[in-house]
Amino acid sequence: MTAHKRKKIALIxxxxxxxxxxxxxxxxxLGDVVLFxxxxxxxxxxxxxxxxxxxxxxxxxxxxxxxxYADIADSDVCIITAGLARKPGMSRDDxxxxxxxxxxSVAHGIKQYAPKxxxxxxxxxxxxxxxLCQRETGFDPxxxxxxxxVLDSARYRFFLSEETGVSAASIxxxxxxxxxxxxxxxxxxxxxxxxxxxxxxxxxxxxxxETRVRxxxxxxxxxxxxxxxxxxxxxxxxAMAESYLKDQKKVLTCAAQLDGEYGYxxxxxxxxxxxxxxxxxxxxxxxxxxxxxxxLDVSAKAVEELVASLPA
Ligand code: TXD
Numbered sequence: 001m002t003a004h005k006r007k008k009i010a011l012i013x014x015x016x017x018x019x020x021x022x023x024x025x026x027x028x029x030l031g032d033v034v035l036f037x038x039x040x041x042x043x044x045x046x047x048x049x050x051x052x053x054x055x056x057x058x059x060x061x062x063x064x065x066x067x068x069y070a071d072i073a074d075s076d077v078c079i080i081t082a083g084l085a086r087k088p089g090m091s092r093d094d095x096x097x098x099x100x101x102x103x104x105s106v107a108h109g110i111k112q113y114a115p116k117x118x119x120x121x122x123x124x125x126x127x128x129x130x131x132l133c134q135r136e137t138g139f140d141p142x143x144x145x146x147x148x149x150v151l152d153s154a155r156y157r158f159f160l161s162e163e164t165g166v167s168a169a170s171i172x173x174x175x176x177x178x179x180x181x182x183x184x185x186x187x188x189x190x191x192x193x194x195x196x197x198x199x200x201x202x203x204x205x206x207x208x209x210e211t212r213v214r215x216x217x218x219x220x221x222x223x224x225x226x227x228x229x230x231x232x233x234x235x236x237x238x239a240m241a242e243s244y245l246k247d248q249k250k251v252l253t254c255a256a257q258l259d260g261e262y263g264y265x266x267x268x269x270x271x272x273x274x275x276x277x278x279x280x281x282x283x284x285x286x287x288x289x290x291x292x293x294x295x296l297d298v299s300a301k302a303v304e305e306l307v308a309s310l311p312a
Contacts, residue, residue, distance in 0.1 A: 006061060007031030007245050010072035010114060012106050013081035014043035014065065016227055017122060019050075020234035021079060026050055026059050030242060033063040034072050036109075037082075043067065069109035075117045077241045079147075080133065082106050083123035085228045086221050092124040092180055093306060100311055103129050107136030118244045118279050119144045121255075122237050126179040127303040128310055130255050131268045141257035142279040148179030149253025149270035150236035151229075155216040156185050159209045164200045166192050173197075174253055174286065175213065176270050177299030178306075183270070184295045185210040189286050240275055247277035256280045262296060269296075269303050 009025055011018045014037035022033050033050075035043035043065030050063045064071065072078065083099035086092060103123060110119060119139060121130040130146030137144065152175035154168075161168035170193045174186040187206055190197040197206065212219070220229040243250040256273050258264040261283045272284040288296065 007077070008034065008075045009241060009245075010034045010036060010075035010078040010110075010117070011081070012036050012072070012078055012110070013083065013123070014039075014046050015081060016085070016230035017081040017234045017237070018043075018079075019046045020230050021081075021238050022046065022050055022063055023053075024234060024238045025241075026054060026061060026063060027057055028238070028242070029059050029061050030238070030245060031076065032061050034075065035063065035065045036067070036069065036072055037065075038067060040067055069113050072109070073113045075114040077120065077244060078110050078114050078117045079120045079122060079237050079241060080106055080110075080129075081122045083129070086124065086217075087227075088222050088225055090221075092126070092217075095124050096128060096306070096309065097311060099123050099125070099129060100132055103132045104136050107133050111137045111139075115139075117143070118241070120237050120240050121146045122233060124179070125306055127255055127268050127270075128306045131257075131307050132310055134257065134268070140279070141259075142281070144257075145240065145273070145275075145280055146179070146255025146268060146270075147233065147237040147240055148183075148255050149175055149272075150239055151233055152179065152183055152185075152213060152216075152270070153253050154232060154236060156190070156210070156213045159212055159216075160190070160192075160197060160201065163205065163209060164192060166200070171197075174272060176253065176272075177296050178269055178303040179255065180299075180302065181214050182295070182299035182302045183214055184292060184299055185213050186286065186288065186292055188289050188292060243275040244277065244279060249274050249276040249281065251284065254280070256283055258283065261285050262293075262300075264300055267300060267303060267307075269300055
């Protein structure tokens with residue numbers, strides 16, 4: 001009998017999102033977790049606290065904290081939140097220079113110790129950071145993906161649920177493009193139990209909701225004042241990791257490198273993908289209205305400009 005070895009999840013960055021992901025992995029017994037951070041004691045302290053919760057949860061996975069990349073060796077999944085988070089008044093793009101430097105060091109650690117891992121980038125500015133991570137690791141693009149669309153689509157679904165009184169579980173929505181103000185809520189593919197959303201909400205109100213989706217991250221930052229959203233990003237990133245680890249082949253909107261889809265090649269932007277045991281197994285091209293395609297082109301251009309401004 002070959003016993004199934006537990007999966008191994010490396011969380012690079014043990015801050016708000018990293019700690020929340022570790023907790024979700026523990027509750028859902030997704031696999032053993034290694035929390036990595038550069039701050040001495042932070043990953044170790046969070047790991048110890050979480051291991052104290054394990055007996056109550058009756059969870060059998062182990063969580064370790066470390067400041068040594070060697071401890072992430074042979075991880076199946078690496079989820080990167082290393083970097084600075086926004087403060088009120090800051091844009092995601094304001095984080096570019098600082099987080100790019102951090103991303104380079106993280107990418108080299110992953111390349112050295114977890115060369116076969118599926119890498120999920122969360123750090124902002126997301127589209128530039130996932131591009132840089134793929135470049136610096138040299139991993140196949142199907143194994144390096146950005147977390148944004150799952151979160152942005154969930155925000156859209158939540159606001160539509162509030163508006164319609166229907167459970168968000170019955171609402172399907174897509175938000176494509178860059179993870180920023182140019183993101184594209186795809187109204188034409190948003191449905192309530194398969195019924196077009198336009199049968200439930202009028203156009204003017206949908207405009208307001210879609211504007212709120214684009215600003216939702218900033219809305220949380222301005223309320224929290226000391227950081228950005230962490231429960232919802234953690235939940236979205238873990239859903240992506242789970243689809244990979246369990247070969248669930250879920251359709252999840254992520255920042256993936258396009259190879260001609262939507263008319264782009266080599267660009268990372270948010271698109272519907274199928275995530276399974278081979279990573280990004282397919283990029284789905286959905287029908288867009290002329291306005292939606294034009295909006296996606298604006299978003300793609302914004303990402304191209306951001307990527308072009310990455311320090312060499
Ligand atoms: O949808 C999305 N993709 C976004 C992403 C949603 C929300 C937050 N978004 C971004 O995630 C946010 O703008 C940040 O760039 C990251 C992480 O957000 P988090 O809220 O977790 O930030 P924290 O709590 O500051 O944690 C970051 C950790 C912190 O503990 C640092 O010590 C650590 O990163 N850090 C590093 N870890 C490893 N290696 C290096 N070099 C390093 N530098 C800092």
